[in-house]
Amino acid sequence: MKVARIITNDLANGPGIRVSVFVSGCPHHCMNCHNPQLWDPAVGHELSGNILYQILHLLHDNDIKRGLSILGGEPLAPYNLDGTTELCRFIKDKSPNTNIWLWTGYDFTEIKNFDIINYVDGIVDGKFIESLKTGDTLWRGSSNQRIYTKKTFILTE
Amino acid sequence: MGIDRFNPEHPYNRIGRGNLAPHTIIPVALGIKYGICEGKREKPDLDGFWREFEYLLKKAEESLLIRANIIFNQKMKCAYELYVNKVWKSDVEYDPEATVYEVLKHGSLTIGFLGGAETLIALFGKHHGESKEAADFLYKIAKRINEFCAEASERNNLNFGSYATPAENTCYTIMNKLKTQFGEIKGVTDHEYLTNSYHIPVWHDIDIFDKIKIESRYNKLATAGNISYAEFDTTAVHNLEAIEQVINFAMDCDIPYFAFNFPLDECSECGYSGEIPTTGCPQCGAPDEKINRYRRVTGYITNDYRRSFNKGKQAEVQDRVKHTNGVEVQIKEDEKDESSSNNNQ
Numbered sequence: 001m002k003v004a005r006i007i008t009n010d011l012a013n014g015p016g017i018r019v020s021v022f023v024s025g026c027p028h029h030c031m032n033c034h035n036p037q038l039w040d041p042a043v044g045h046e047l048s049g050n051i052l053y054q055i056l057h058l059l060h061d062n063d064i065k066r067g068l069s070i071l072g073g074e075p076l077a078p079y080n081l082d083g084t085t086e087l088c089r090f091i092k093d094k095s096p097n098t099n100i101w102l103w104t105g106y107d108f109t110e111i112k113n114f115d116i117i118n119y120v121d122g123i124v125d126g127k128f129i130e131s132l133k134t135g136d137t138l139w140r141g142s143s144n145q146r147i148y149t150k151k152t153f154i155l156t157e
Numbered sequence: 158m159g160i161d162r163f164n165p166e167h168p169y170n171r172i173g174r175g176n177l178a179p180h181t182i183i184p185v186a187l188g189i190k191y192g193i194c195e196g197k198r199e200k201p202d203l204d205g206f207w208r209e210f211e212y213l214l215k216k217a218e219e220s221l222l223i224r225a226n227i228i229f230n231q232k233m234k235c236a237y238e239l240y241v242n243k244v245w246k247s248d249v250e251y252d253p254e255a256t257v258y259e260v261l262k263h264g265s266l267t268i269g270f271l272g273g274a275e276t277l278i279a280l281f282g283k284h285h286g287e288s289k290e291a292a293d294f295l296y297k298i299a300k301r302i303n304e305f306c307a308e309a310s311e312r313n314n315l316n317f318g319s320y321a322t323p324a325e326n327t328c329y330t331i332m333n334k335l336k337t338q339f340g341e342i343k344g345v346t347d348h349e350y351l352t353n354s355y356h357i358p359v360w361h362d363i364d365i366f367d368k369i370k371i372e373s374r375y376n377k378l379a380t381a382g383n384i385s386y387a388e389f390d391t392t393a394v395h396n397l398e399a400i401e402q403v404i405n406f407a408m409d410c411d412i413p414y415f416a417f418n419f420p421l422d423e424c425s426e427c428g429y430s431g432e433i434p435t436t437g438c439p440q441c442g443a444p445d446e447k448i449n450r451y452r453r454v455t456g457y458i459t460n461d462y463r464r465s466f467n468k469g470k471q472a473e474v475q476d477r478v479k480h481t482n483g484v485e486v487q488i489k490e491d492e493k494d495e496s497s498s499n500n501n502q
Binding site for chain 2: 003005006007008009010011012015016017018020044045050051054058062064065138
């Protein structure tokens with residue numbers, strides 16, 4: 001899996017102050033996608049031990065508690081799934097209190113049996129649909145997308 | 158307001174007193190004269206700068222004493238309401254023929270400071286958000302003003318305080334004067350306004366925590382009044398957890414007065430509010446003229462900023478960079494196998 005961008009002290013992607021990791025490669029190709037430059041899975045740097053430790057360090061830099069947001073691209077695309085799972089498992093292992101959110105274009109019902117669900121605290125699901133675009137919904141681009149937090153995982157199962 | 162030397166039990170009391178008169182020092186012209194910005198020298202002439210800066214401090218003290226003299230010699234009957242109702246806090250009873258000195262001596266005479274960023278760019282070519290050298294020099298200026306105020310308080314047995322000036326019209330008029338005098342100098346006089354006090358310039362793209370950290374150094378020394386602010390975008394304003402963390406961080410840095418700026422646009426046709434692009438309202442398509450844009454400018458939130466403030470402040474609002482979009486991190490390149498395996502262990 002390749003990591004295209006890392007943004008720290010991000011206040012616009014998820015609750016609290018966050019480190020946002022953008023993975024590359026996306027099969028959905030939604031119309032008017034926010035990040036079409038990340039559709040190509042070859043963009044960016046291969047996920048390595050260096051990058052994992054860099055992310056871990058960023059999460060605690062300046063003694064501020066940050067959350068981790070994984071966006072893309074499609075973090076759960078078949079060629080990204082192992083890498084994303086490894087990233088989440090690594091962070092939860094080293095820093096169990098870090099809040100992890102994941103943005104995916106798949107429907108929650110398609111992914112709810114994946115191993116990665118055990119390591120994330122929030123999921124925003126669904127493709128971006130231009131006609132349902134709204135500026136009001138927090139953390140989402142269009143109103144069809146839904147937010148699942150750890151609590152609702154249990155409810156839906 | 159700084160410390161009240163006439164109230165030794167509660168020197169930090171803020172109620173019933175205030176700043177009586179400010180005198181703002183704007184050392185931008187000194188920066189241009191002794192700095193590298195005009196290409197006359199390779200290193201700034203800091204000795205020359207300090208020589209003239211001391212002169213400005215003395216002039217500030219003199220001018221404040223003249224004004225204090227006028228203020229203190231007024232009689233209480235000039236403002237009956239104020240002194241009968243004890244709006245100004247004091248133990249003195251109302252006496253129409255007595256002067257107001259005994260009441261107003263608790264207030265302070267303040268030496269303000271404006272245009273720190275422009276001064277530093279003129280001197281060093283970089284401001285305090287970009288260079289440690291510039292940041293340390295600005296700290297020396299802030300410390301000197303603070304010390305001078307303490308000295309002046311002793312000399313005159315009055316309250317002098319150091320003040321971070323949030324100039325309103327001055328920021329525009331003085332900039333125009335500097336432009337006429339020195340012409341356009343890159344980074345110094347190429348914009349329409351002077352940067353407030355010790356603030357990081359509005360156009361500088363900086364992380365919210367770095368900004369708070371840097372400005373807190375100077376705010377501690379501006380005891381007679383200061384502010385720090387952060388520029389939020391519309392999404393971040395709804396991120397309550399993040400706002401709480403930012404406030405906690407500012408408090409840990411000893412910022413006494415912290416403000417958030419966020420854009421609030423309102424469509425006068427359909428009532429939609431949020432950040433509205435200049436192309437028109439996203440809900441009803443009303444044109445730009447129908448949109449009211451409210452912004453916090455020098456602490457005031459008034460009508461549409463494009464009609465309420467001078468040209469300098471309007472330009473300042475347009476130059477503002479959001480501090481909430483985060484910072485792009487340079488991803489560590491995959492190094493050779495040896496080093497990455499070391500890291501994994």
